Amino acid sequence: MKFTSALLCALFFVSVPVATACSKSITIYNLSDDDLWIAPYYTDGKTAHRAGEIVRSFAQTYIEIDRPTWHFWKTREFAYSYYQVDLADSLDATAWNNVMSKNISELQGSSFTITKVGGVFHVYNALQWALAKPYWDAMGEVADLLTNPFEHLMKIDHPAIVNNPYHSTQAVVRVGNELHPDEKEFLYQRAPVVKAALEKMLGESLDGKYLPNISIVGSGGGYRAMFCTTGSLVGADQINLLDATSYISALSGSTWAVSSWFATGLPIKQFRRLLIEKANRGLHEINQDELELIGESLKVKIAFEQPLSWIDLYGHLLGSVLLSDFGNERHRVYLSHQAERVASGKWPYPIYTAVRAEEGAASEWYEFTPHEVGGSWLGRYTPSWAFGRKFVEGYSVDYAPEQSLGFLMGIWGSAFGANVQQIYESLSSHIHFSLTQELIEKVLLAHVGDERLTCGEVYNFVLGMRKPITQLEILEMVDAGAAPGFNLPYPPISGERPERKADVIIFLDASASVKKGEVLKQVERYARLHNLDFPYINYKGIDKRAISVFKNELDPEAPVVIYMPRINDPMFAAALAKPEYAHYASYLRGFDMEHCVANDCCNTMNFEYDFNEAMRVTKLTEFNMLMCKDAIANAIRWVIDQRS
Numbered sequence: 001m002k003f004t005s006a007l008l009c010a011l012f013f014v015s016v017p018v019a020t021a022c023s024k025s026i027t028i029y030n031l032s033d034d035d036l037w038i039a040p041y042y043t044d045g046k047t048a049h050r051a052g053e054i055v056r057s058f059a060q061t062y063i064e065i066d067r068p069t070w071h072f073w074k075t076r077e078f079a080y081s082y083y084q085v086d087l088a089d090s091l092d093a094t095a096w097n098n099v100m101s102k103n104i105s106e107l108q109g110s111s112f113t114i115t116k117v118g119g120v121f122h123v124y125n126a127l128q129w130a131l132a133k134p135y136w137d138a139m140g141e142v143a144d145l146l147t148n149p150f151e152h153l154m155k156i157d158h159p160a161i162v163n164n165p166y167h168s169t170q171a172v173v174r175v176g177n178e179l180h181p182d183e184k185e186f187l188y189q190r191a192p193v194v195k196a197a198l199e200k201m202l203g204e205s206l207d208g209k210y211l212p213n214i215s216i217v218g219s220g221g222g223y224r225a226m227f228c229t230t231g232s233l234v235g236a237d238q239i240n241l242l243d244a245t246s247y248i249s250a251l252s253g254s255t256w257a258v259s260s261w262f263a264t265g266l267p268i269k270q271f272r273r274l275l276i277e278k279a280n281r282g283l284h285e286i287n288q289d290e291l292e293l294i295g296e297s298l299k300v301k302i303a304f305e306q307p308l309s310w311i312d313l314y315g316h317l318l319g320s321v322l323l324s325d326f327g328n329e330r331h332r333v334y335l336s337h338q339a340e341r342v343a344s345g346k347w348p349y350p351i352y353t354a355v356r357a358e359e360g361a362a363s364e365w366y367e368f369t370p371h372e373v374g375g376s377w378l379g380r381y382t383p384s385w386a387f388g389r390k391f392v393e394g395y396s397v398d399y400a401p402e403q404s405l406g407f408l409m410g411i412w413g414s415a416f417g418a419n420v421q422q423i424y425e426s427l428s429s430h431i432h433f434s435l436t437q438e439l440i441e442k443v444l445l446a447h448v449g450d451e452r453l454t455c456g457e458v459y460n461f462v463l464g465m466r467k468p469i470t471q472l473e474i475l476e477m478v479d480a481g482a483a484p485g486f487n488l489p490y491p492p493i494s495g496e497r498p499e500r501k502a503d504v505i506i507f508l509d510a511s512a513s514v515k516k517g518e519v520l521k522q523v524e525r526y527a528r529l530h531n532l533d534f535p536y537i538n539y540k541g542i543d544k545r546a547i548s549v550f551k552n553e554l555d556p557e558a559p560v561v562i563y564m565p566r567i568n569d570p571m572f573a574a575a576l577a578k579p580e581y582a583h584y585a586s587y588l589r590g591f592d593m594e595h596c597v598a599n600d601c602c603n604t605m606n607f608e609y610d611f612n613e614a615m616r617v618t619k620l621t622e623f624n625m626l627m628c629k630d631a632i633a634n635a636i637r638w639v640i641d642q643r644s
Contacts (some may be wrong), residue, residue: 026104028078029062032116037084040065040104041091042074048091051076054084057114067104072471073464077101080114080121107307107474127302160300160332164401171386171396173461177379179499180371182339187499189345190246197243198640201633210643212503212636214245215493216348219519220252220413220481221510222604223279224597224617228510228566229254230261230275231618233268235625241632242268242348247500249351251489252481253510255412258350259405260322262338276614278324283317283607290320297331297404304400306388307474311410311456318413319406334402336385338370351492354411355485357455357476358469363484363526365491366477368408373461376496378468382461393464403458411456414479486522487511494532501533503639506562506632508621512597512604514565517542533558545569547628549635556642560635564624568593572627587612587619 030036040052051068057080068076079087079099086099102112102123111126161167174180179187191211199206216236218229229250236242250258261271286294294316301308316331323330341347352368355361364377374381382391388403389396455478462470469475481487488507495501511519517539527534535552542548546569552558568591576585596602601613609617 024067025064026067026078026110026112027062027064028057029111029113030057030059032114032121033059034082034116035059036080036082036114037087038063038065038078038080039087040068040076040078041101042068042071043077043096043101044074046093046096048077048079048096050087050089054087067106067110070106070473076104078104078112103305105473107305127308158296158300158303160297160401163332164399166383166385167399167401169399171383171389171391173391173394173465174372174374174381175379175394177376177497179497180369180381182343182371183349183369184499186342186345186349187246189343190349191345193345194244194246197240198636201240201244202637202640206640208644209640212639212643213247213493213501214241214504214506214636215247215249215502216245216506216508217488217490217493218248218250218254218258218508219487219489219510220254220479221487221512222253222413223256223607223609224512224566224602224604225253225510226257226275226279227609227614227617228621229257229508230268230272231621232508232564232625233257233261234272234618235622237268238622238626239629239632241506241625244636245348245506247351247493247502248348249353249489249492250412251353251485251487252413252479254489254508255352256318256322256409259335259338259352259409259412262341262347262350263323263333263405264325265341272618274325275322276609276611276618278321279607279609279614280611281321281608283314283321286317286320293328293331294320297406300401304389304398306400306459307457309455309457311414312407314414315407315410315456316404317406318409319404322409323406331404331406333405334385335368335370335387335405335408336383336402339384342370351489352408352412353480353485353489353492354456354477355480355482356469357478358472361484363486365480365485365489367492368412376491378462380462380465387461388458389461390459391461391463394462407456411477412479414455414482481511486526487519488523490523490526494527494530496530496532502559503643504560504562504636506564508564508566510566510621514543514567517563517565520563535559535561537561537563543567546572546624547631549631551635551638556639560639562632562635564621564628566593566621567624568620569624569627572624575627581623584619584623587616588623591616591620593617593620 028038036057037054038057039050039054041048042051052066055063055065057063065078079101081087081099088095091099100121104112109126113124113129115122194211195206198211219225221228233242236245248258257275260275261268264271264274266274297316298312301312319330323333326333338350342349350369354366356364364375366373366375368384370384372381372383373387385402386396389400390398455476457474457476460469460472460475463473464470480489488509493500493502493505507520509519520537520542521539524534524537533555535550535558537550542563543565546564546567548563550561575581576588593602601609602617
């Protein structure tokens with residue numbers, strides 16, 4: 001039986017209560033024609049111990065029971081049987097296998113439905129029942145659908161599962177902050193590329209001289225940051241800086257630029273053209289076929305009982321637009337695919353970021369690379385292809401396929417999405433099931449309609465290990481530009497992992513406000529707090545210049561910091577009159593970035609740019625990079641001379 005895209009999209013809207021409900025009681029609807037006995041249990045998968053009273057559930061009625069409190073290493077389930085005697089205080093492995101049961105953790109929600117078809121009982125949580133009920137109403141029965149989701153998907157040969165190269169590989173969490181072996185190999189392969197590029201940039205041989213680790217750090221700021229970062233990279237390519245760069249650390253809108261660029265494998269200038277063409281429609285302007293693709297992707301997460309949040313929808317909408325050139329495969333584009341891109345050293349190494357979103361968390365950053373996901377504060381890393389799987393004591397206990405790149409984009413850029421009500425209003429014209437609309441409007445929007453998109457949720461890959469956050473079943477992650485993070489992803493290249501420590505850091509600041517370098521101040525505070533080498537920053541006039549260079553003359557080990565805000569630098573205005581810059585003048589004359597941010601399309605909440613709007617933004621940062629070529633080259637030359 002084929003899912004319809006509208007239903008699957010609707011299914012997602014109902015998923016939030018399932019993923020986040022913390023109700024102390026649960027409601028069980030017995031829609032079968034049989035009276036049953038029901039009781040809650042703790043179980044380790046073999047034996048079980050009853051955690052509450054046995055309750056009689058009459059046919060075609062409902063009951064409420066208390067959900068047991070969370071217990072480390074125990075699963076909470078309710079068991080049901082025709083016979084009260086089957087639900088003893090303690091059940092051994094044989095007795096437990098002889099009763100029917102259903103997981104009732106918070107992730108499963110607070111509502112469950114028992115049905116019976118062909119003499120076989122099926123139990124659905126609210127998410128699964130929202131999917132099954134329309135077919136029940138239409139046909140008077142529920143097909144064998146989602147009762148064993150994994151088997152069902154295997155039967156229909158879902159490509160995300162069938163084509164998963166790690167479908168039978170157990171993932172192991174790597175301990176320690178030493179770089180992944182493949183990242184070390186990247187640095188070895190990248191060195192001759194960096195050397196050749198620097199020799200072109202500086203016009204001199206670097207034989208026998210120190211080769212600096214140059215890192216570009218791209219800020220957040222929605223589509224504005226996406227276009228600003230892309231323009232800067234186009235300019236960097238023209239002055240040989242892009243090939244001289246080892247790392248690109250990205251945040252929020254910059255992650256959308258870098259990750260989709262890496263996914264395409266196109267030269268950066270050609271990619272920019274493609275990106276601009278794709279960004280001329282809003283996130284809500286997707287058609288029925290695209291909703292179908294989103295639904296197909298969400299089915300896989302449902303099958304493996306993975307938590308869902310609004311970020312799943314948001315990320316898939318981003319993927320629908322920014323990865324549209326992959327057609328029907330757009331939601332099967334993965335971060336691990338980029339490992340092949342960096343293997344030869346011809347591309348810089350991308351690092352994408354998020355921060356902890358649990359209440360009371362400090363500024364603790366997650367980093368996502370083509371090889372693994374983790375953080376220096378945690379000292380633990382999971383393979384990127386296993387991120388989102390269930391783990392116990394450092395080993396995966398299922399074989400779920402990799403999270404889609406679109407979903408990760410949603411996590412990385414989740415700080416400023418439209419609220420739930422706005423998303424629904426944009427998509428509601430595509431949702432044709434009346435039941436769906438009733439569920440959304442009466443159940444979901446009444447509770448969370450005004451909440452903003454907050455965080456992504458995934459299973460904790462360090463569950464049970466002896467490190468921080470090992471007691472959490474679910475990890476919450478949010479755009480690193482949101483507190484407790486800040487809008488320039490400095491930590492991954494700061495020296496917290498010494499093998500990555502940057503000698504030259506080029507901060508590309510496309511924040512909504514660059515006044516007085518406020519975001520750079522947050523970076524500096526982080527560096528001081530964590531005893532990381534960082535030069536003294538003079539903030540006077542830093543927001544009036546397209547480039548500011550800072551270095552510690554007394555400590556050549558400290559990085560050189562180059563700060564490049566997304567501004568119109570008046571010192572460069574005269575250059576636009578020169579014939580060689582006429583192309584830039586056609587876009588930049590009369591364009592005021594500050595006005596655009598405050599009053600026009602460049603505001604962070606805008607997800608739709610026409611061709612000229614996008615070109616103005618990206619041409620500004622490209623032009624600034626060209627104008628700053630000498631200042632950048634001189635800063636790099638200074639580092640080489642000091643360290644050689």
